Amino acid sequence: xxxxxxxxxxxxxxxxxxxxxxxxxxxxxxxxxxxxxxxxxxxxxxxxxxxxxxxxxxxxxxxxxxxxxxxxxxxxxxxxxxxxxxxxxxxxxxxxxxxxxxxxxxxxxxxxxxxxxxxxxxxxxxxxxxxxxxxxxxxxxxxxxxxxxxxxxxxxxxxxxxxxxxxxxxxxxxxxxxxxxxxxxxxxxxxxxxxxxxxxxxxxxxxxxxxxxxxxxxxxxxxxxxxxxxxxxxxxxxxxxxxxxxxxxxxxxxxxxxxxxxxxxxxxxxxxxxxxxxxxxxxxxxxxxxxxxxxxxxxxxxxxxxxxxxxxxxxxxxxxxxxxxxxxxxxxxxxxxxxxxxxxxxxxxxx
Numbered sequence: 267x268x269x270x271x272x273x274x275x276x277x278x279x280x281x282x283x284x285x286x287x288x289x290x291x292x293x294x295x296x297x298x299x300x301x302x303x304x305x306x307x308x309x310x311x312x313x314x315x316x317x318x319x320x321x322x323x324x325x326x327x328x329x330x331x332x333x334x335x336x337x338x339x340x341x342x343x344x345x346x347x348x349x350x351x352x353x354x355x356x357x358x359x360x361x362x363x364x365x366x367x368x369x370x371x372x373x374x375x376x377x378x379x380x381x382x383x384x385x386x387x388x389x390x391x392x393x394x395x396x397x398x399x400x401x402x403x404x405x406x407x408x409x410x411x412x413x414x415x416x417x418x419x420x421x422x423x424x425x426x427x428x429x430x431x432x433x434x435x436x437x438x439x440x441x442x443x444x445x446x447x448x449x450x451x452x453x454x455x456x457x458x459x460x461x462x463x464x465x466x467x468x469x470x471x472x473x474x475x476x477x478x479x480x481x482x483x484x485x486x487x488x489x490x491x492x493x494x495x496x497x498x499x500x501x502x503x504x505x506x507x508x509x510x511x512x513x514x515x516x517x518x519x520x521x522x523x524x525x526x527x528x529x530x531x532x533x534x535x536x537x538x539x540x541x542x543x544x545x546x547x548x549x550x551x552x553x554x555x556x557x558x559x560x561x562x563x564x565x566x567x568x569x570x571x572x573x574x575x576x577x578x579x580x581x582x583x584x585x586x587x588x589x590x591x592x593x594x595x596x597x598x599x600x601x602x603x604x605x606x607x608x609x610x611x612x613x614x615x616x617x
Contacts, residue, residue: 300574304615308592309343310607315594317362317416317538318585318611322369326592327391328611329376331358331599335396338611347389347396352379355600357408360384360415365453366423373453375402377417377427384408386417386427388455402455403466407432407445412474412491416538421484424450424458426468428475428488435511438471446472446510448488448502462505471508471522477539477548477583478502485565487526489536489548497534498525499548499559501566527559527568538583540591542616547591549581551601556581556593556614578612579605590615 314331321327326338333351336343351359361377368374372391377384384406389396412430420426431438431446438446441463450468452458457466477489486502496515500508506523513519515528529536535552544565548557555573562569575581575593582596591614597604 302617303574304617305575306613306615307607307610308341308613309338309611310609312343312594312598312609312611314358314582314596314599315609315611316358316360316582316596318583318592318594319362319364320585320587321364324587326587326611327362327364327374328594329359329362331360333359333378335359335362335374335376337394344394346391346394349376349378349396350380352381352408354379355410357384357410357413360413361417361427363417363419363425366419375417375425375453377415379408379413382408384413384415384429386425386451386455388453400455402451403427403444403449405444407434407437407443409433414472414475416476416478418478419453420450420486421480423453425453426450426478426486428472428478430474431472431510435473438473438510439507439512441465441467441470446470448472448475448478468504469502469506469508471506471510471512473510473514475500476537479539479541479546481541481544481561481565483565487539487541487546489539491535492529495530495533497529497536499527499536499539499546499568500525526566527571529553537581537596538585538594540584540586542586542591547584547586549584549593551580551582551596554579554581556584556591575614578610579603579608 318328333349335347357379359378363375365373385404386402388400390398409432414428414430416428427449429447437443448469449466474491490498509522518524533552534550536548538549546559555576559571560569579597580602583594597608
């Protein structure tokens with residue numbers, strides 16, 4: 267009788283031990299902190315939404331790589347325009363930015379591929395349609411890969427654009443070429459007088475930068491695709507050389523700027539990036555995650571990081587608006603596995 271009782275008591279204990287071991291061994295790809303965030307799908311069944319930006323009235327204006335520009339309001343999507351683009355692998359309609367003085371001028375800026383070149387154009391949003399295109403830059407090298415494409419206005423109200431090396435790595439070290447650079451221009455398309463090389467180039471030695479953001483101190487951060495891992499998060503310095511193709515990842519030398527973070531241990535393929543409350547949130551394509559990087563008080567050191575939302579597939583962009591993050595999935599870009607309702611724009615409440 268005592269032996270049978272021992273068996274009855276022992277079996278549940280063994281099961282408990284097994285369960286404890288299982289939960290302690292949860293793989294890194296399953297992030298338990300996702301439970302700290304509430305999410306809501308704001309739009310779905312989109313085709314490769316590439317860039318997100320907010321209008322002063324709270325409307326979310328966004329691009330889809332095939333050429334469509336739309337506004338999302340109250341979970342309703344309305345098309346504002348269809349841009350004639352050359353979509354080939356990574357090229358097409360990419361970045362979007364809203365003029366800091368939009369209330370007065372209604373200007374919207376787009377980055378897109380047409381033929382052998384990428385261009386930055388300014389449009390006017392009149393009523394519910396884009397019109398009056400003014401080409402600000404039309405000679406940016408383009409290719410089926412490494413087109414960069416992010417547009418953002420900085421705290422100085424200058425327009426910044428990330429430009430890939432267009433598959434020709436040697437151009438990244440040539441300050442007279444626009445390829446492999448971060449550019450800075452006035453909103454009318456002219457060159458700012460205080461740019462470091464007397465042209466549009468603000469920083470160089472980039473392979474394929476796809477995200478830029480600033481903190482409250484004015485520190486500029488950029489995300490960049492590496493070659494076979496070696497993805498980078500950089501602090502961008504005026505006139506700085508970021509090494510490509512001579513150096514990448516943690517490899518560097520005197521005269522080249524080392525990344526704030528180099529992902530040598532896995533491929534993140536970072537795209538959009540946003541700063542919010544002393545942290546960087548980075549959209550990961552190959553990494554299939556939203557990467558949160560906690561920063562030091564001075565913004566120059568990463569204190570810790572975690573992978574969020576690893577079940578959504580490829581994440582292309584992330585922006586912040588009124589205490590929410592908005593992300594776009596990009597599983598219809600030819601490199602993902604589409605899920606039900608893809609592609610989506612999702613709102614995340616930061617608890």
